[in-house]
Amino acid sequence: MNSAHTIGIIGGGQLARMLYEASIGLDLEIKLLAEGPEVSAARVVHEVTVGDYTDPQVVTDFAAGIDVLTFDHEHVPTSLLTKLEAAGLSVRPGPAALVHAQDKALMRARLAGELGLPAPRWRVCRDAEALRALGEEIGWPLIAKESRGGYDGHGVWKIEGAEQCEEPFAQSLEESAGEKVEIVGEEFVDFARELSVIVARNPHGECVSYPVSETVQEHGICVETTTPAPGLDPARAAQIQRLGRRIAAELGVVGLLAVELMERRDGEVVVNELAMRPHNTGHWSIDGAVTSQFENHLRAVAGLPLGDPSARQPWCTMRNVLGGSRDDLTAELATVGRDGGLKVQFYGKSIRPGRKVGHVTTYGDDLADVQGRARAAAAYLMGLAG
Amino acid sequence: MNSAHTIGIIGGGQLARMLYEASIGLDLEIKLLAEGPEVSAARVVHEVTVGDYTDPQVVTDFAAGIDVLTFDHEHVPTSLLTKLEAAGLSVRPGPAALVHAQDKALMRARLAGELGLPAPRWRVCRDAEALRALGEEIGWPLIAKESRGGYDGHGVWKIEGAEQCEEPFAQSLEESAGEKVEIVGEEFVDFARELSVIVARNPHGECVSYPVSETVQEHGICVETTTPAPGLDPARAAQIQRLGRRIAAELGVVGLLAVELMERRDGEVVVNELAMRPHNTGHWSIDGAVTSQFENHLRAVAGLPLGDPSARQPWCTMRNVLGGSRDDLTAELATVGRDGGLKVQFYGKSIRPGRKVGHVTTYGDDLADVQGRARAAAAYLMGLAG
Numbered sequence: 001m002n003s004a005h006t007i008g009i010i011g012g013g014q015l016a017r018m019l020y021e022a023s024i025g026l027d028l029e030i031k032l033l034a035e036g037p038e039v040s041a042a043r044v045v046h047e048v049t050v051g052d053y054t055d056p057q058v059v060t061d062f063a064a065g066i067d068v069l070t071f072d073h074e075h076v077p078t079s080l081l082t083k084l085e086a087a088g089l090s091v092r093p094g095p096a097a098l099v100h101a102q103d104k105a106l107m108r109a110r111l112a113g114e115l116g117l118p119a120p121r122w123r124v125c126r127d128a129e130a131l132r133a134l135g136e137e138i139g140w141p142l143i144a145k146e147s148r149g150g151y152d153g154h155g156v157w158k159i160e161g162a163e164q165c166e167e168p169f170a171q172s173l174e175e176s177a178g179e180k181v182e183i184v185g186e187e188f189v190d191f192a193r194e195l196s197v198i199v200a201r202n203p204h205g206e207c208v209s210y211p212v213s214e215t216v217q218e219h220g221i222c223v224e225t226t227t228p229a230p231g232l233d234p235a236r237a238a239q240i241q242r243l244g245r246r247i248a249a250e251l252g253v254v255g256l257l258a259v260e261l262m263e264r265r266d267g268e269v270v271v272n273e274l275a276m277r278p279h280n281t282g283h284w285s286i287d288g289a290v291t292s293q294f295e296n297h298l299r300a301v302a303g304l305p306l307g308d309p310s311a312r313q314p315w316c317t318m319r320n321v322l323g324g325s326r327d328d329l330t331a332e333l334a335t336v337g338r339d340g341g342l343k344v345q346f347y348g349k350s351i352r353p354g355r356k357v358g359h360v361t362t363y364g365d366d367l368a369d370v371q372g373r374a375r376a377a378a379a380y381l382m383g384l385a386g
Numbered sequence: 387m388n389s390a391h392t393i394g395i396i397g398g399g400q401l402a403r404m405l406y407e408a409s410i411g412l413d414l415e416i417k418l419l420a421e422g423p424e425v426s427a428a429r430v431v432h433e434v435t436v437g438d439y440t441d442p443q444v445v446t447d448f449a450a451g452i453d454v455l456t457f458d459h460e461h462v463p464t465s466l467l468t469k470l471e472a473a474g475l476s477v478r479p480g481p482a483a484l485v486h487a488q489d490k491a492l493m494r495a496r497l498a499g500e501l502g503l504p505a506p507r508w509r510v511c512r513d514a515e516a517l518r519a520l521g522e523e524i525g526w527p528l529i530a531k532e533s534r535g536g537y538d539g540h541g542v543w544k545i546e547g548a549e550q551c552e553e554p555f556a557q558s559l560e561e562s563a564g565e566k567v568e569i570v571g572e573e574f575v576d577f578a579r580e581l582s583v584i585v586a587r588n589p590h591g592e593c594v595s596y597p598v599s600e601t602v603q604e605h606g607i608c609v610e611t612t613t614p615a616p617g618l619d620p621a622r623a624a625q626i627q628r629l630g631r632r633i634a635a636e637l638g639v640v641g642l643l644a645v646e647l648m649e650r651r652d653g654e655v656v657v658n659e660l661a662m663r664p665h666n667t668g669h670w671s672i673d674g675a676v677t678s679q680f681e682n683h684l685r686a687v688a689g690l691p692l693g694d695p696s697a698r699q700p701w702c703t704m705r706n707v708l709g710g711s712r713d714d715l716t717a718e719l720a721t722v723g724r725d726g727g728l729k730v731q732f733y734g735k736s737i738r739p740g741r742k743v744g745h746v747t748t749y750g751d752d753l754a755d756v757q758g759r760a761r762a763a764a765a766y767l768m769g770l771a772g
Contacts, residue, residue: 024430025407025731044433302716305719305725312699330688334689337690338691
């Protein structure tokens with residue numbers, strides 16, 4: 001089994017920052033291509049190149065010094081990655097897999113269409129008329145999404161009726177990652193809750209699933225996860241873990257795959273979104289699992305055996321810290337740090353309202369205590385309490 | 387409570403490297419003064435100054451850009467630290483405390499002499515004649531130690547009888563950290579085993595003890611720890627934890643204090659050595675405790691509340707990886723990584739025989755399994771098996 005020791009990461013956000021943390025003990029060499037010298041990961045990584053990841057020359061030069069290329073985000077043009085791969089670079093995940101996390105229309109066509117996996121009813125809609133026809137066929141409300149480039153609730157509309165169908169088309173649909181953006185119309189799933197499963201897969205086909213998490217979104221942004229998902233039937237949890245591994249294998253993912261799901265009121269689940277990188281719903285694993293998602297992403301892309309994804313305790317809650325009125329999170333440890341079991345990850349980002357600037361994690365035997373401590377600490381760090 | 391955000395670390399070994407890992411989530415800014423550009427921590431830290439830590443100008447310049455100064459090792463001249471502290475820099479641990487980890491004669495005088503804590507019988511010996519007199523008084527064998535500068539078995543002699551008393555004086559006793567080196571003669575303690583307790587103390591006097599570890603030394607080098615120490619009476623463990631906290635408070639330690647002890651065959655313990663920095667016998671805490679020793683050292687020196695030092699599972703074993711016939715530890719994860727619960731820390735150091743180049747950690751419910759897995763993995767990584 002050959003392993004790759006120099007890993008290039010494109011994107012300098014908090015995911016790259018936490019990948020870097022995980023790389024140190026494994027003694028993997030990380031090179032970072034960052035958007036600027038002061039972004040989250042660029043502040044801590046030893047070897048940083050500042051450059052534009054959409055510029056083929058910048059990315060090609062960066063790729064010359066590495067064994068494997070991986071990502072903090074999904075915005076690198078697919079066509080550029082395809083060229084790098086054709087030139088012999090290990091791109092992990094490879095563009096043929098990654099495109100399913102970049103393009104929601106392709107993802108739905110592959111997962112729901114070809115593989116028959118559970119999904120909301122959906123259709124690519126060329127214009128408002130097509131979206132209206134979909135709504136009349138399957139009922140209102142609908143969800144409309146940009147096929148590419150959306151994140152944290154951006155590029156998503158809830159369409160209550162025929163009169164709102166112009167909205168997604170009112171703006172110009174700009175290219176994202178060098179590709180055309182379309183509008184995907186989907187059945188509005190009146191879900192009981194949202195779930196997530198993280199899977200890691202290495203190039204030798206070894207594949208492991210983390211426990212299933214319950215995730216809470218507000219305004220389209222993940223604010224909390226609890227792992228394992230409280231009250232989830234063990235057979236259903238195992239089914240979801242298998243589903244994650246099946247998608248990873250079918251798409252040929254190398255690295256992490258996050259599958260976000262919606263649980264219908266009857267307990268059935270449908271796939272909502274995919275990501276192929278460390279995911280917000282897997283941050284709990286830093287403190288809560290034997291092997292964090294960040295370590296397993298690195299092991300996977302480096303071609304190494306995967307670490308055990310098991311939870312280390314009955315319950316683990318991760319709560320995001322969004323930018324609020326506190327401007328120095330580390331100083332606020334003087335207050336929230338009095339809970340000696342509270343684990344914090346601050347991302348070194350300047351504080352802007354609503355921006356993800358850190359997260360806190362708690363774990364233990366008592367679900368209400370675990371959730372309560374995480375919520376209290378996050379609220380304090382956001383300036384909402386204390 | 388004021389916290390300090392920019393922490394300067396003198397020394398670029400693996401302890402600084404693991405401190406750096408722990409600093410990222412806390413968003414503490416680290417500046418490193420390293421011996422060279424390729425030493426263990428200098429390979430991963432973002433902001434590195436290369437320079438000689440015994441040069442007052444180098445250290446003074448380095449100190450200009452930081453809030454707090456702390457250490458990877460104990461070799462910075464006490465006199466230099468005293469000057470920096472007098473000039474207003476926060477030196478943590480401060481030189482008045484640190485000198486007890488630098489100078490074994492001072493340590494014995496303070497702990498055994500002034501505080502009456504349990505210690506082997508001891509005396510500073512000016513020459514071979516004085517050492518011989520000590521042996522005739524308390525019996526052979528004796529241990530002779532250089533008061534300063536020894537490490538990993540260097541600067542320590544076992545003196546079997548009067549005819550060997552010249553040995554420690556046969557070499558010239560060079561200065562260490564700018565101070566005179568003397569020979570301390572000590573009773574040879576025929577111990578049942580060695581123990582260690584790590585304590586963290588912040589400048590506000592908050593002080594926490596980690597569980598007591600059993601440590602195994604070979605040729606003067608720590609090779610293994612198991613935590614908690616198997617079979618240790620809970621009352622004795624609590625007494626050792628109190629002893630650690632008392633020493634930290636009496637000496638005014640800010641940061642970590644490691645107390646190495648010898649357990650006599652009747653169960654009584656005596657203090658062997660002190661260190662005031664992250665310690666090899668505390669490496670288990672990265673994977674085995676709620677808060678690692680590295681995070682708690684940073685919290686302490688930054689003036690933040692301390693994290694919970696509790697163990698997360700019944701047993702945890704750390705085994706050192708010493709340089710052997712394997713020259714690429716990360717590649718060897720292809721083999722040892724098949725134990726998905728094995729945690730590794732590789733230090734990014736070139737492999738030289740007997741050099742500490744990494745460690746592995748295992749944990750779980752079954753002591754024999756936990757120890758067996760760590761020993762097997764370390765042996766493989768040292769080229770002694772497989």
